[in-house]
Amino acid sequence: MIDLHSHLLFGLDDGPESPVESYEIIRHLSSFGFTELVPTPHKFHMLFNPSAGDVVEKINHLKRSIIKRFTFEYMCKVDSILGLENYHEICITSKKEKVILIEFASSVTSKEEIFKKLFALNSAGIVPLIAHIERYRKSDDFWIECKERYRALFQGCIKTLAKPSYDGRKKQLLRLFDIDLIDNMATDIHKATQLSKVEKGLDFIMKRFGSQSQRFFIDTFSC
Numbered sequence: 001m002i003d004l005h006s007h008l009l010f011g012l013d014d015g016p017e018s019p020v021e022s023y024e025i026i027r028h029l030s031s032f033g034f035t036e037l038v039p040t041p042h043k044f045h046m047l048f049n050p051s052a053g054d055v056v057e058k059i060n061h062l063k064r065s066i067i068k069r070f071t072f073e074y075m076c077k078v079d080s081i082l083g084l085e086n087y088h089e090i091c092i093t094s095k096k097e098k099v100i101l102i103e104f105a106s107s108v109t110s111k112e113e114i115f116k117k118l119f120a121l122n123s124a125g126i127v128p129l130i131a132h133i134e135r136y137r138k139s140d141d142f143w144i145e146c147k148e149r150y151r152a153l154f155q156g157c158i159k160t161l162a163k164p165s166y167d168g169r170k171k172q173l174l175r176l177f178d179i180d181l182i183d184n185m186a187t188d189i190h191k192a193t194q195l196s197k198v199e200k201g202l203d204f205i206m207k208r209f210g211s212q213s214q215r216f217f218i219d220t221f222s223c
Contacts, residue, residue, distance in 0.1 A: 001217035002036045003029065004090060005073065005101060005131055005155060005186030009058040012041045013048040015190045019061060024192045026064050032202055036068055038090070038219075040101055043072035044080045052088065073131055076102045078120045091219050093127055099153065099221060102128040107135050111142060118150040127221075129153040132188060133181075134160055134173040143181055153183040153221055158201035159194060177208075185216040 006029075007015035010022045029037055041055055042048040055070050071088040074081055081087075081100070089098040102121075104114065114136075121128050133143070133154040146152055156173045163170040176182050185205060187198045205213050 001034045001214065002038065002219050003034050003187050003217070004038050004071075004129070004184060004219060005040050005157075005188045006037055007039070007041060007073075007188070007190045008037060009039045009041060009055065009062070009070075012050045012054060012058060013045070014042070016192070021192050022058075022062055023064075025189060025195065026062070026066060028192075028195045029187065029189070029198070030066055032199060034217075035066070036219075037066050039067060039070045040073040041070075042075065044075040044077045046075075052086065071101060074100055074102045076104050076117050076121075076128070078117055081121070081126070082124050087126075090129065091221065093221065097122075097125050097127045097151065099127045099129055101131055101155070103131045104136060107137050109136060111138070114146070115149065118146070118152055122151050127151045127153060129155050129184060129221075131155050131186075132157040132160070133176065134169040140172070140175050140179065143176060144179070147181060154181055155184040155186055156182050157188045158185050158205070159188065159197040161201035161204040162197040182216065183221055184218075 007013055008022050008025045010016040010019050016022045016025065026037065039055065041050050059067050059070060071090055087098050087100050089100050091099050093099060118128065130152060133156055160169050160173050189198055
């Protein structure tokens, strides 16, 4: 299993504050069955904007073979993204498009703004993998329309599945599973204290999808 969204590198963003905590997260995620962890520090965030050099320095410090590469969780500021020389993309699609991880600035970002940003990214040959899709307070019909109009991938947060059954975000994520809109699941882990939620969420996925669970933890996409 590959985790395509994690904040496990210490001292870069709102993730761990020390190497000790980073090591603890790595050790536990490995024991849960992850064979690769892809760090995704926040980029173009109002508080965080680490360079590739900053990220490489932290990876070299940790020296763990389970970390083979990195990318960023890009705040969806289109001009800033398109100005990059290297996207450190997750993968390249069969149509030679770059897949990158993005998030929107607010859980109530408007439909018009989301569609405008997706159009601009697609026009530049980028397919966004939208992180924690259940966060954005949109109807199921909105996400269906989004898939119909644009080339976009949807990522859910494993920790959401550890929430109570009445939680609104969990309910939406489960509905998106039911209509087959979820392309990827990831930990989005920031702190060692979240490990129990990740474990509980993984257990939920394994029980619900059985042998099909692996399809949510790969780094190639059909889109």
